[in-house]
Amino acid sequence: MYSPYIFVIVLATLMFAFLGEASFPPCGTKPAITSGRWSRIFGGWGARYGSIPWQINLLENGEPKCGGTLIHPKWVVSAAHCVIVSFINTNSMKVYTMIAGDNDISKQEVYEQSRWVIRAMVHPDYNKATYQNDIVLLEADHEYSYNNYVLPACMPRFDETPFPYTSCKASGWGFVNPFLTPDILQEVNLPILVHKSCEVIHHPGPRVPSQITDKVLCAGHLKGKKDTCQGDSGGPLVCPRYGSNGLGEQVLYGIVSWGVGCGKVGKAGVYTNVNTFAEWINKTIAIPPIYNDDPCRFSGIKIQHKAEGEINSPGFGSHYSNNLQCVWEVDLSDITSPSATAKIQFENFDVEKDRDCKYDKVKIYSGDDFDRLEGVYCGDRIPPSVTLSKTRSAHPSLKFRIIFTSDNNIGRKGFSVRFKISD
Ligand SMILES: [Ca+2]
Ligand SMILES: [Ca+2]
Numbered sequence: 124m125y126s127p128y129i130f131v132i133v134l135a136t137l138m139f140a141f142l143g144e145a146s147f148p149p150c151g152t153k154p155a156i157t158s159g160r161w162s163r164i165f166g167g168w169g170a171r172y173g174s175i176p177w178q179i180n181l182l183e184n185g186e187p188k189c190g191g192t193l194i195h196p197k198w199v200v201s202a203a204h205c206v207i208v209s210f211i212n213t214n215s216m217k218v219y220t221m222i223a224g225d226n227d228i229s230k231q232e233v234y235e236q237s238r239w240v241i242r243a244m245v246h247p248d249y250n251k252a253t254y255q256n257d258i259v260l261l262e263a264d265h266e267y268s269y270n271n272y273v274l275p276a277c278m279p280r281f282d283e284t285p286f287p288y289t290s291c292k293a294s295g296w297g298f299v300n301p302f303l304t305p306d307i308l309q310e311v312n313l314p315i316l317v318h319k320s321c322e323v324i325h326h327p328g329p330r331v332p333s334q335i336t337d338k339v340l341c342a343g344h345l346k347g348k349k350d351t352c353q354g355d356s357g358g359p360l361v362c363p364r365y366g367s368n369g370l371g372e373q374v375l376y377g378i379v380s381w382g383v384g385c386g387k388v389g390k391a392g393v394y395t396n397v398n399t400f401a402e403w404i405n406k407t408i409a410i411p412p413i414y415n416d417d418p419c420r421f422s423g424i425k426i427q428h429k430a431e432g433e434i435n436s437p438g439f440g441s442h443y444s445n446n447l448q449c450v451w452e453v454d455l456s457d458i459t460s461p462s463a464t465a466k467i468q469f470e471n472f473d474v475e476k477d478r479d480c481k482y483d484k485v486k487i488y489s490g491d492d493f494d495r496l497e498g499v500y501c502g503d504r505i506p507p508s509v510t511l512s513k514t515r516s517a518h519p520s521l522k523f524r525i526i527f528t529s530d531n532n533i534g535r536k537g538f539s540v541r542f543k544i545s546d
């Protein structure tokens with residue numbers, strides 16, 4: 124006979140095990156940063172890797188465009204003015220990718236996770252003339268997997284808004300001065316402004332409705348210098364949850380929306396007030412998800428502005444599937460140094476063997492139009508490295524394309540290849 128007591132204990136243990144897994148990792152924490160120090164865009168400083176694990180780098184056609192905030196394994200919140208289509212599909216001229224776990228945009232970091240935006244839900248009342256309701260939810264084609272460098276920010280609880288003068292933090296890769304965007308993610312501490320004084324600052328004049336409604340928050344230093352700027356749009360403004368003494372959960376209260384200039388005296392940045400959109404956010408992320416199950420899905424992500432990176436074949440390490448055609452394009456043409464070279468080196472290689480590579484193969488092309496074949500590879504020996512240099516007229520732009528094809532049977536482990544710019 125089963126004792127109900129034992130049954131309860133077993134159930135409780137199971138529940139703890141489940142909760143233990145489900146509750147890890149908590150939102151709004153930065154486990155990679157052991158000291159818990161709030162280190163510090165305009166007038167900010169470089170963030171340590173892992174100190175803003177909810178930060179998203181949003182790219183449009185491979186070019187850095189905006190920031191965003193991870194709030195769910197499949198959803199990122201950003202500013203509506205960052206994306207120019209209300210529904211992203213294959214007919215769209217613009218493609219968006221989102222990188223989590225990024226810190227230095229010039230190189231691929233170990234915990235980076237790149238995803239396609241498969242759907243963009245712009246707020247139905249977004250007004251592009253006044254920037255009212257400047258919020259969009261972006262659905263990743265696959266869940267991000269959480270680790271110490273990729274974690275969501277906490278969402279505000281019902282009616283939870285930061286008190287004026289609370290020290291909050293904004294972050295992004297936007298302009299650090301009028302001429303320069305950084306490689307390293309920047310962060311800046313900004314106090315929340317009294318709403319009334321923000322209305323006065325941004326008062327448009329008589330008979331024009333104020334843009335400073337309860338749907339926005341203002342944050343900044345009236346003495347200028349520290350601020351968010353162009354390129355930071357869509358990124359997070361987080362504040363410590365009240366009562367957690369600045370060491371606890373970071374809550375996403377604001378989304379970088381607009382300002383008048385950057386870091387100007389007497390001005391303050393305007394942020395979408397996330398709290399007022401909580402209901403819309405919850406409703407939207409509850410819709411049935413869309414997935415992109417193409418095994419080559421990561422291959423089309425364009426790689427630009429990077430001094431180094433790594434490319435893996437689909438399912439690398441176990442085995443690749445049949446009938447693949449994956450294409451990776453790396454465009455390093457913005458590397459200005461005339462003596463720069465790009466070295467492409469395979470680190471692992473196991474592709475179905477044939478003397479003429481007639482079954483499965485990896486091809487590397489270079490040249491402005493990717494029309495110069497550098498090599499065709501298969502088998503289990505690491506191919507020789509390929510070096511592209513700007514001084515050789517064949518590839519002055521340091522662009523290359525890797526094409527991987529497999530036939531209809533026999534898959535092997537696949538390959539990983541690294542590229543690195545040196546001068
Ligand atoms: Ca990076
Ligand atoms: Ca094969």
